[in-house]
Amino acid sequence: MRTKAVIVLALFAALWLFPTQAPGEDQTLYEGDSIYHHITIRQDGTERCMIFGRQRDLRQTCIDLAKPDESIFEYTAMMFGGFLFRPDAKKVCLIGLGGGYIPAVFRRHLPRVQLQTVEVDPLVEKLARQYFAFSVPPGQALAIDDGRQFLKRNRERYDQIWLDAFNSDYIPAHMTTKEFLALVKVRLTEGGIVIQNIFCWSKFYDAQVATFRTVFAKVFVFEGQKSGSCIIVASDRADIEPKGLPNEARKLGGRIGGIDLRAEIGKCKVPPVVKDAPVLTDDFNPANLLLMQKK
């Protein structure tokens, strides 16, 4: 009886110590905690993903190792739609590194653009380098800092500021407020644009659009067709019109790497409709509560 129990236990221990994994199946390459997140890196076939927080979390960054150029997520493709509004952009600031897919597209296809990336979590940088071949080429820079603190302390101005720092179950609330967006506006060049990636389905979306409207003259939304992602594009210039977008897309050759800009144009909605949504401020900021509420 005893020996049987010992054998069974030993078998369980062996299973636990050496989990069987057929090659090509979903594999966990890394799992650990930083001071900000629980981070998992998984690979399924040739697709490798960095996942923040819970496994079921929708916000992750993935790269297809066989086709590293392809935008696996709709939101990244939509964010590059920002170039339809400012095709001449020379300086871009990206808040939120993830696996470094966006900087890689800049490196390959927009080498003339100076990209300043800001990532709060030093472990994200380390893992991006280790698992996603992230590197900082000449012309790009990376700062490990809180996005708001970085923009506040550095007086540099950008043609585009990209905000990609949100999870589907947590957002850094201090980067959603009217005061923060006013700071972003100060750090934009004349006619500069800000692009923010969020989910369309929560009440937070309405509040965020309403908040953008209090700071910027023009607010557009690209609404995802295959995903729940929405991209807010805002500009201080009131005369920006989406009518000119196909023209701009043509000027850019219709594509940035694997991203078809013409396909993105159709997702642009002007003006986005929001109903009685609160404006988020440093004082009134239920961003994370709103994120949990479906519209």
Added chain:
Amino acid sequence: MQIVYGVFILLLVSFGAVVMSLEILSSNLMSPYFGGSIYIWGSIISSFMVHFSIGYILGGHLSRRRPRISVLAAFLVLCSLWVILIPAFHKPLCEFISDRVVDVRLGSLIAMNLIFLVPVSIMAMVSPYIIGIIAAWRRQSGFTAGMVLFISTVGSFAGTNATAFYLIGLFPVSRIVVGLGIICLFVSLITLALRVDRRIRIPDANDCA
């Protein structure tokens, strides 16, 4: 006697709730200036722990020297007024600090202590003070030190949940803080008005020290 216990429970529940509500709100007060990292929570919790410790020592000591609720209530009036004023000075203070201190850990620790040292230390005096009075009172009753801590902790539970799950979604943080200050002031004034000390007979109150 009922009134005495009623006042004790009122003080314990309301200050237990307010202190935790302020702790939750601290993250909203700090994050615009020092970021939203776990460092902020480290500063918030460690600052509050220091303030609690100071309050416990002071409360225990004072209740032995002067085991009178009116003395405690006078401190609580001061603490309430401080809380009411927090929204008026928190923004310029945090901006001043974050402009000068680059390290967010140090910056948020300084800000937390300047804002909360006085009011939270006074709030933390409530439980040990009441335990001290009960001890001096030497009345045989079910109101033990454990009961005092239990009631105060129930208040803290309510304050934490109400703030994190509801209040932040309903009101601006500045208004919640002022509201908490007004509740504290109201409770302190009721305590003073009821003149509870006259209902408690403490043998040789001034000799206890």
